[in-house]
Amino acid sequence: MNNFSYTQADKAKDATAAKRDDKSAAFIAGGTTLLDLMKLNVENHGQLIDVNLLPFRGIAMTKDGLRIGALERMSDVGAHPLVVQQFAMVSESLLLAASAQLRNMASIGGNVLQRTRCGYFRDTAFPCNKREPGSGCPALEGDNRNLAILGTSDACIATSYPGDLAVALIALDAVLTLENAKGKQRQVPLTKFYLLPGTTPQRETVLEADELIVAVTIPQTEMARKSKYLKVRDRASYAYALVSAAVGLEVQGGVVKGARVALGGVGAQPWRCFEAEKMLVGKPATEATFRAAAEVALRGAKPREHNTFKVEMAQNTLVRALSEVAAA
Amino acid sequence: MEIQDKENAPTNVVGKPLDRVDGPAKVTGAARYSAEISVPGTVHGVLKTSTIAKGRIASIDTSKASQEPGILGIFTHQNLPKPAKTPKQIEKWRAAQSYLPMQDDQIQYAGQPVALVVAETLEAATQAAALIKVTYQADAPIDSYLDPKAELFDPQKIQQGKADGHVVRGNPQQAYDGAAIKHEATYVHAINHHNPMEPAATLAVWEGADKLTVYESSQNVTMHQGNLAELLGMPREQVRVVTKYIGGGFGCKGSFWPHTILTVLAARAVNRPVKLALTRQQMFTGVGHREDQEQTLRMGATAEGKLVSLVHTKKATTSPWDNYTESNGKVIDMLYACPNYSTVYELARANVMTSVWMRAPGEAPGSFALESSMDDLANQLGIDPIEIRLRNYAEHDHSNGKPWSSKSLKQCYKRGAELFGWDKRNPQPGQNRRGRMLVGHGMATATYPVHSSQGTARVRLFADGHAVVEAGATDLGTGTYTVMTQVSADALGLPPDKIRFELGDTRLPTAPGSGGSVAAGTVASSIMAAAQDVWEKVVKMAVADKKSPLYKARPADVKVELGRMFLVKNPQKGETLVAALGRSGQPDIEGSGTGKYGAGYETQKFSPIEANENSDDKEKKASGHSMHSFGAHFCEVEVDPDLGTIRVTRWVGVHGAGTILNRKTASSQMSGGAIYGIGSALMEETFRDPNYARYTNSDLASYHVPVNADIPDIQIEFVPEKDPYINLLGVKGIGELGMVGVAAAVANAVFNATGRRMRSLPMTPDKMLEALRLPA
Numbered sequence A: 001m002n003n004f005s006y007t008q009a010d011k012a013k014d015a016t017a018a019k020r021d022d023k024s025a026a027f028i029a030g031g032t033t034l035l036d037l038m039k040l041n042v043e044n045h046g047q048l049i050d051v052n053l054l055p056f057r058g059i060a061m062t063k064d065g066l067r068i069g070a071l072e073r074m075s076d077v078g079a080h081p082l083v084v085q086q087f088a089m090v091s092e093s094l095l096l097a098a099s100a101q102l103r104n105m106a107s108i109g110g111n112v113l114q115r116t117r118c119g120y121f122r123d124t125a126f127p128c129n130k131r132e133p134g135s136g137c138p139a140l141e142g143d144n145r146n147l148a149i150l151g152t153s154d155a156c157i158a159t160s161y162p163g164d165l166a167v168a169l170i171a172l173d174a175v176l177t178l179e180n181a182k183g184k185q186r187q188v189p190l191t192k193f194y195l196l197p198g199t200t201p202q203r204e205t206v207l208e209a210d211e212l213i214v215a216v217t218i219p220q221t222e223m224a225r226k227s228k229y230l231k232v233r234d235r236a237s238y239a240y241a242l243v244s245a246a247v248g249l250e251v252q253g254g255v256v257k258g259a260r261v262a263l264g265g266v267g268a269q270p271w272r273c274f275e276a277e278k279m280l281v282g283k284p285a286t287e288a289t290f291r292a293a294a295e296v297a298l299r300g301a302k303p304r305e306h307n308t309f310k311v312e313m314a315q316n317t318l319v320r321a322l323s324e325v326a327a328a
Numbered sequence B: 001m002e003i004q005d006k007e008n009a010p011t012n013v014v015g016k017p018l019d020r021v022d023g024p025a026k027v028t029g030a031a032r033y034s035a036e037i038s039v040p041g042t043v044h045g046v047l048k049t050s051t052i053a054k055g056r057i058a059s060i061d062t063s064k065a066s067q068e069p070g071i072l073g074i075f076t077h078q079n080l081p082k083p084a085k086t087p088k089q090i091e092k093w094r095a096a097q098s099y100l101p102m103q104d105d106q107i108q109y110a111g112q113p114v115a116l117v118v119a120e121t122l123e124a125a126t127q128a129a130a131l132i133k134v135t136y137q138a139d140a141p142i143d144s145y146l147d148p149k150a151e152l153f154d155p156q157k158i159q160q161g162k163a164d165g166h167v168v169r170g171n172p173q174q175a176y177d178g179a180a181i182k183h184e185a186t187y188v189h190a191i192n193h194h195n196p197m198e199p200a201a202t203l204a205v206w207e208g209a210d211k212l213t214v215y216e217s218s219q220n221v222t223m224h225q226g227n228l229a230e231l232l233g234m235p236r237e238q239v240r241v242v243t244k245y246i247g248g249g250f251g252c253k254g255s256f257w258p259h260t261i262l263t264v265l266a267a268r269a270v271n272r273p274v275k276l277a278l279t280r281q282q283m284f285t286g287v288g289h290r291e292d293q294e295q296t297l298r299m300g301a302t303a304e305g306k307l308v309s310l311v312h313t314k315k316a317t318t319s320p321w322d323n324y325t326e327s328n329g330k331v332i333d334m335l336y337a338c339p340n341y342s343t344v345y346e347l348a349r350a351n352v353m354t355s356v357w358m359r360a361p362g363e364a365p366g367s368f369a370l371e372s373s374m375d376d377l378a379n380q381l382g383i384d385p386i387e388i389r390l391r392n393y394a395e396h397d398h399s400n401g402k403p404w405s406s407k408s409l410k411q412c413y414k415r416g417a418e419l420f421g422w423d424k425r426n427p428q429p430g431q432n433r434r435g436r437m438l439v440g441h442g443m444a445t446a447t448y449p450v451h452s453s454q455g456t457a458r459v460r461l462f463a464d465g466h467a468v469v470e471a472g473a474t475d476l477g478t479g480t481y482t483v484m485t486q487v488s489a490d491a492l493g494l495p496p497d498k499i500r501f502e503l504g505d506t507r508l509p510t511a512p513g514s515g516g517s518v519a520a521g522t523v524a525s526s527i528m529a530a531a532q533d534v535w536e537k538v539v540k541m542a543v544a545d546k547k548s549p550l551y552k553a554r555p556a557d558v559k560v561e562l563g564r565m566f567l568v569k570n571p572q573k574g575e576t577l578v579a580a581l582g583r584s585g586q587p588d589i590e591g592s593g594t595g596k597y598g599a600g601y602e603t604q605k606f607s608p609i610e611a612n613e614n615s616d617d618k619e620k621k622a623s624g625h626s627m628h629s630f631g632a633h634f635c636e637v638e639v640d641p642d643l644g645t646i647r648v649t650r651w652v653g654v655h656g657a658g659t660i661l662n663r664k665t666a667s668s669q670m671s672g673g674a675i676y677g678i679g680s681a682l683m684e685e686t687f688r689d690p691n692y693a694r695y696t697n698s699d700l701a702s703y704h705v706p707v708n709a710d711i712p713d714i715q716i717e718f719v720p721e722k723d724p725y726i727n728l729l730g731v732k733g734i735g736e737l738g739m740v741g742v743a744a745a746v747a748n749a750v751f752n753a754t755g756r757r758m759r760s761l762p763m764t765p766d767k768m769l770e771a772l773r774l775p776a
């Protein structure tokens, strides 16, 4: 870890301006991603701008849906009655993540910006295109068990976002509110927020250097209420997903009227399965339908030596999640 | 005076579930672990380690690093002072790894230290280490025995020459060829790392050039002292090693590793006390590991399932210099009544550090192979897994022909089956469902040998009724402080809170470290022997003291129990040790004694051999018994047939391990063994990249150890067992027993649940899913 300076911002403008003026600066919220990577010398920031005093708080229903301040903590959001009752998959994705201690520290804004758990990325002794563009990707022929099978490129096969919350958010068409140094706000849907690796795996999101995440808003729908986040992992708790599924259904008279489907652990970014959703709508809510949708969802998957299992595991996870939501 | 016979000895606190005496100090933070100790002037050391696994250092640039504030020294192979001897030249104790880094520009494994920075603050040292620029000339490394470049060789001897690489008993090949039932299977074990909570740490304090104190996270202070003295060319008494508390070790702190040596050398050079703690990442390449390995077991049996032959081979990765590999064969040799047996080890040199013993070394992976194959055999014959084990029950040890000193395995099977409800198990695999989950029940045998050991202790009884008891043992966090307090309390007839037990310092009487499950039996016996020394002295005082009820009695007619001396023929007549001592006007009285554990005890007690022959091997030969503890595990698993996840939902362990000194700490040990075993069975695996021979998951988020949610309620019982041959108190070690057989019990339950036999550890969901896809 290198030496750095630390400042606390109490106005968004101070934070964003400071960040704009110092290329080496980074915002720090809970610090649970940032400090780890700094200790590993994967990120070397000269200045940390603490954003925790900014007023990006609150969990409340608005006309656009549930608005959650970017600085709310994972544990508080996950346990909030509105979230539990109206956005089941969001609550579950938060409470199944990390550990209680981490959830108490970690913020919603920081969560969507957490970085890959690819072991090569996290160890500067290895080459890694994401960390050092052009240096190579040892994961292609190495430890790729936890990495992605959809949306990857020859440059990078990481699950760039390895976590859970954004999978649920992307399924539910959530929208991020961003604010830049000019004080200007813009709305970016999660589906447009992440970038596929292509030849530039170092670029992970559309967030500009001087932009802060202010809030996330999740439209309120029947599919958000009747939903589930199912996470498969190597141990019963405190592990990243091998595969996860965020699904929501609106079923009337045994027929699917609307569906929201996303996968975690398999995509180069949180993976929204539009095709699968399309094919679910209008079909009977049966296991056969779900199986067919699951196959569509994994179409085009490009597994590697150690993660071929993810195709079948992801399909089965989807079928299980959809069946359980349909039966609930 | 009659020496107390433990079989008839009343106990007051021994065996009771006494709370840990060191508990309050630990939860309040008063207990200081090695890295938490500071002496005035302490400065900090940080290692920089190699990024490549093979090649040489082309250049090291320390110019930027040396500009950090408060840098006291930057050591590399170019300027590190040379020790008097290298680890390879140390004869008596031996380091696990004979290779000492930073002696030249060669790189032999990833994570090998290349520089050590000493600075006034940890932050400056850390920063400076990052600023050192090292360039390498890299060669293609060999990553494991599976590497196409690797060459398997026959090491002849394994474990640093301590064990044979070939063992043959009878005519195993012929017996196998002629067997009615033949079973052959290969078992794979992933690389495991010990991962104790407390990272390894050293604080080296020199007083002048010829006196050294080292606060080390050591499972064996005597070993560290002996090694350091030889390495530095100093008399042993000039080196003091102190370890008051250890946050777990599992074997990785029981050896002499480079970080300790480098810290001591740097401290002498900068003339300041230097503290160095490995980072979690460095723990993966600093203190050994359980090696990647595969074993093939060929099992021949009669049509009734009686074993006629066990042919075992093992392939494993070892370092460029040492021939270490776990002795998996031992347990296969001794567990069942089988007339023919052989094992052969093959190793391949790779660019990895030397692996080292890790909880139940040899027994853990060996029992996975044996107990999985036994389960197959039972299934093939359509008989119960317990029945197959009873048909092959070893009434004596077939590996050496000796009778057991004690063995309660049948009782363990019986009691375990009762507690578990084994009779309700459906023997038909894949038939048992709970909702969507496939449910299975499995069992396996546990065993661990009694390794010979000896140690000394000192007891100082004060006239005011308290005592200080000392032995240079260690407490891994498992309860040595507590159980030795209990043993001392009963030996002196004092309440436990009147005992202060001190350990973890080479200034104390020499005792064994915590390893090979020898500590409890040895140290408890030493304390008992030291207490007896005190008894003898006080009895002598009493019989000469007019005021004593024992005045003029013959010492031979006096017996001591729970701190009270009395006439054997008239037990009413007597008094306590403390009462007699109090009248004497002497403020305290001291005794010391040597306790033996295992073969040494038996030969000493039952067939004394010539003093000059008194070596371990001779003792073992002379002792008439084979000494082991035994137990049985029973478990239930739920397997998700769609997702491949395996969860252990019930666990019962019943063990026979001689005298149990503390029911609570002993049960915790056995639960801990089961948990450690479940970890290796279901999730623990370090991935070494095939091209870089470097680990890709060196942290506790990626190297999975079990969390609470992985572990069900664990029920542990001990069957009563008396063993007069093993030591003064009949104590068998339990540190490793609880882990042996655990992985097989889980795999056997998985087989019962799914009809799929999992032979590669860990049994992660991907492997389970793949097995489920294939026909049963």
Ligand SMILES: Cc1cc2nc3c(=O)[nH]c(=O)nc-3n(C[C@H](O)[C@H](O)[C@H](O)COP(=O)(O)OP(=O)(O)OC[C@H]3O[C@@H](n4cnc5c(N)ncnc54)[C@H](O)[C@@H]3O)c2cc1C
Binding pocket: A026, A027, A028, A029, A030, A031, A032, A033, A034, A035, A036, A051, A070, A071, A074, A096, A097, A098, A099, A102, A105, A106, A107, A108, A109, A110, A111, A112, A113, A114, A162, A163, A164, A165, A211, A212, A213, A214, A238, A239, A240, A241, B701
């Ligand atoms: C051991 C471990 C296990 C974990 N397991 C899981 C898991 O199972 N599932 C899961 O989903 N997550 C998991 N996580 C990740 C965890 O959820 C994230 O680390 C956490 O959510 C990040 O939030 P933070 O507030 O601590 O972010 P920080 O570390 O403070 O910041 C992360 C990044 O976001 C930036 N940032 C923070 N806030 C803002 C903002 N408002 N605007 C713009 N930029 C911002 C920072 O500059 C930084 O680049 C785990 C983490 C650890 C360490």
Ligand code: SF4
Binding pocket: A116, A118, A119, A120, A121, A127, A128, A129, A130, A131, A136, A137, A138, A139, A140, A147, A155, A156, A157, A158, A201
């Ligand atoms: S997969 Fe991506 S993050 Fe991992 S090594 Fe390759 S480029 Fe780096």
